[in-house]
Amino acid sequence: MIISASSLGDCVSQAVDLCANQTQMNLVIESRIPVPTRDEFIMAYRDKARDWQASARPRHLKFNHGEYIFRHGDALAFLENELSRKATSNRACISLVDGRDIMGSGDGALPSLMIIQAGFQPSSQETLYVTAYFRALEVQQFLPINLAELTLLADRLASRFPTISHADLTLFAFRAHLNPGFGTHMVAEIDQATRDDIVTAVGHGVSRKKWDTVTAWLVDKRRRE
Numbered sequence: 001m002i003i004s005a006s007s008l009g010d011c012v013s014q015a016v017d018l019c020a021n022q023t024q025m026n027l028v029i030e031s032r033i034p035v036p037t038r039d040e041f042i043m044a045y046r047d048k049a050r051d052w053q054a055s056a057r058p059r060h061l062k063f064n065h066g067e068y069i070f071r072h073g074d075a076l077a078f079l080e081n082e083l084s085r086k087a088t089s090n091r092a093c094i095s096l097v098d099g100r101d102i103m104g105s106g107d108g109a110l111p112s113l114m115i116i117q118a119g120f121q122p123s124s125q126e127t128l129y130v131t132a133y134f135r136a137l138e139v140q141q142f143l144p145i146n147l148a149e150l151t152l153l154a155d156r157l158a159s160r161f162p163t164i165s166h167a168d169l170t171l172f173a174f175r176a177h178l179n180p181g182f183g184t185h186m187v188a189e190i191d192q193a194t195r196d197d198i199v200t201a202v203g204h205g206v207s208r209k210k211w212d213t214v215t216a217w218l219v220d221k222r223r224r225e
Contacts, residue, residue, distance in 0.1 A: 004030045008147050008169075009041030015139040019178040027137070027176040035128065035158045035167050037151040042144060049148035063109045065149070068096040076153070079118060080160055087120045112136045113146060118157060125163040128154055130170070137173035140180055146171070 001024055003014045011029050018024055033039060051058045055070040069075045075094045082092040094116040101110060116132045130150050137143060147169070154167040 001026070002028045002030065006032060007041070008033065008039045008144075008151075011147070012041070012139065012143050015143055015176065016178060019139050019176055023175055023177040024173075025175060027171075027173045029143075029169075029171040029173070031169050033151065033154075033167055033169060035164050036155045039151070042148050042151055045144045045148035046152065048145050049152055052145060053149055053152065063111075065096060065111055065113060068101075068111055069094055076156065079116075079153075080157060083119065083157065084160065087125055088122050089119060090117075092119050093117045112138075112142075113149075116150070116153065118153065125161055126165045128157055128161070128164045128167040130154055130167055132169075132171050134171065134173040135175070137171070137176045138179050139176055140178055 001018065003011055003018065005011045005014060008031055011031050015027070015029060018027070037043065051061060052064045052066065053069065053076075054064060054066045055074075057064045057067050079092045079094055082089050096111045096113055096115065112134050114133050114135055116130065118128060118130045120129065121127065130153060132146070132150060134146070137146070150169050150171075151167075154164075154169075158164040
């Protein structure tokens, strides 16, 4: 199945509709976007995308892509430098996981985003091609973040290659599914709270508002387990 749209928001909407009744296998999502990115829908996810690409995992995430992108060096810089060395290189790739990660993962945390590749046609550097492969893709909560991550990469490369005017984004998902309750691997709020936060919330004479906070923490914790 192929989804093609000029708006990234439309890509997400179509993917949600397509996966509403059943999981889709070998889903392809395509979109040509201007660079720098101007898509208002996806810009709302830029901060989350930055958290997912950060070299130091933010404390509110159980893991992030940056842990894998940067563990053997700055893979983003490598991709950029590789294209500067040879614009048509087939090695301008970011590989997030390897065989050892997969074989040792069990059902534990492991990026669904496996590889990102970028490059140009031999004849022109106006179009940047960005391709990503996912072993699994949740389309309502996570697809917008993933798209925002790819636009961050496209904008970074455009600052190095001023000839770029637009990017062709292609996502391949082996299994695409809809899970409205998906928590995007967020750490439960109670686990982010400091000791002082918890002591204050459950202390003697605490206000009803504070008990509401504790209740919300526990509900959130149970939802994420």
